Amino acid sequence: MPRHTLFRKMVLLLVMMLVPIVGxxxxxxxxxxxVLGTELNQSNANQLSFFQSQVNTNIDLFSLWPNLLIQDPDIFGFKDIFLSSEYFNLDIINVVKRIQTKLNIQESSSNWKTKLYIFSPSLGRVVSDNDVDHYDNDDLKKRMKPGWQVKxxxxxxxxxxxxxxxxxYPYSSFxxxxxxxxxxxxxxxxxxIQDMLDKFKSDGRRDPVYxxxxxxxxxxxSADKPLTERILRQLQKETLQAEExxxxxxxxxxxxVNVAGPDGKAGRHGTLFTNGVTLINKDMKHPEAxxxxxxxxxDNLxxxxxxxxxxNGLFKGYDYDFDAxxxxxxxxxxxxxxxxxxxYLLVxxxxxxxxxxxxxLLNLADGKEATTRLEKEVKLNYGLETPAAAKVLMSQEGIAYPNMYTGPTTATMKSKLDYLNKIENQTFNEIIYGKQGVEAFDKFVEQWKASGGDQMTNEVNDWYSKLGK
Incomplete structure (x- = not known):
């Protein structure tokens, strides 16, 4: 009997020891x-976001092409050509050939297959890199809508x-x-986009779709379309988030299933509060002048x-003039x-x-005829797309981040600010023109902070903290 009791105690003790171990x-x-699942999800999400940024970079770059092309003398001058007969003369043929060469060069600048078309209402023709043809104005009017369209x-x-x-051109005729x-x-x-999806799938561990x-x-x-369709139907039973x-x-x-899409975030440099100062000599006899x-x-300008x-402007023949x-x-x-x-004025x-x-700017973007001096100045002296850009600007007032610092130049600003501005402009230009991907921004931030940006920020915060003392 004692042995049985001792055995039971030993089993009980072992069980008591094993329970916390098992737990x-x-x-x-x-x-x-x-943790593994979280890391896997995060890794997949990061790869999807990077993939999305690559696609967006290409599309954003393409968005600049029409504005760049319209500045070309041959393309811009194409709007002023009129036909006296149904056929092109030699001069027009040469202009068209030059335009086609430029379109071909522009299309070849990207590894995406693109197509550019120049429509001339005065000629009733559309020019591509390898053809010139008539076009249906009614069909064109139906297809013309602001922003990117998908069909x-x-x-x-x-x-x-x-x-x-x-x-x-002009934008009011859109x-x-x-x-x-x-x-x-x-x-x-x-x-x-399918080419990029194929590359993204190359390791065989995922089946990406747009x-x-x-x-x-x-x-x-190589997608399993029936399975993908079932998964998409299941996903749509709940609202899709930008990332989940x-x-x-x-x-x-x-x-x-990992989802990555546009998060709607945007930001840009805000305009400085000041762009200059006027100094008045303390010994000036009549500063009120x-x-x-x-x-x-x-009151007048x-x-x-x-x-x-x-x-119309200040001086005819200088900042404005008229044709015959x-x-x-x-x-x-x-x-x-x-x-x-x-x-050349005092200010x-x-x-x-x-x-x-x-x-x-907004009046011109809405199609109003230019009547005031400012409207005429904008129409004649600004970029052709500036009114449309102003409309976008005013629809996004909350995303501008101006430099709020109005204090004296700090020591680091004197020695490093020119360099910091240079690497910022260089990085942004290279991203815009496709020389670097958007991931270059993160590298720029690290370089900016290490090259004096952090020190400059500390100096500004020190100055601000002393204002209340």
């Missing part, structure tokens, strides 16, 4: 599995998507292509109305060359009301 093992195993072509396994972007002087269309097909509810799916070329991970079960199989002069400039003394028919000339057509007369900008300038 600890279970907890450790579960924690390890969760599904074909059916079943032969289905694909065409992405297109239009630019019109909704009336028959009134435009020049229209540029950029196209690329979904096959380019999906937009209500539009369709771009599969990689889900675990789905289908037919007893578990699938880890300056303010009398400046008030006159604000800053937002000059029709009929005002400066309704009385039509205002663009700045680059002024005989003898354009002169920015504002730079650098003469007299400028930022709110009035923005209103002038």
């Amino acid at each position: 600890l093992y279970y907890y450790s195993n579960r924690t390890s599995t969760e 599904k072509m074909g059916q079943g396994d032969e289905a694909y998507y065409v992405f297109s972007l239009f630019t019109a 909704s009336h292509p028959e009134d435009a002087n020049l229209i540029i269309e950029l196209q690329f097909e979904s096959g380019n 999906f937009k509810p209500g539009l369709g799916v771009i599969y990689n070329r 991970n889900r675990t789905l079960e289908l037919d007893g199989q578990t699938y880890l 300056f303010f009398t002069y400046q008030n006159y400039m604000y 800053a937002d000059s109305k029709p009929g005002g003394i400066f309704e 028919s009385g039509k205002p000339l663009r700045y680059d057509q002024i005989p003898g060359g354009y002169v920015n007369s504002l730079r 650098r900008d003469g007299a400028r009301i930022p709110d009035a300038q923005i209103k002038a």
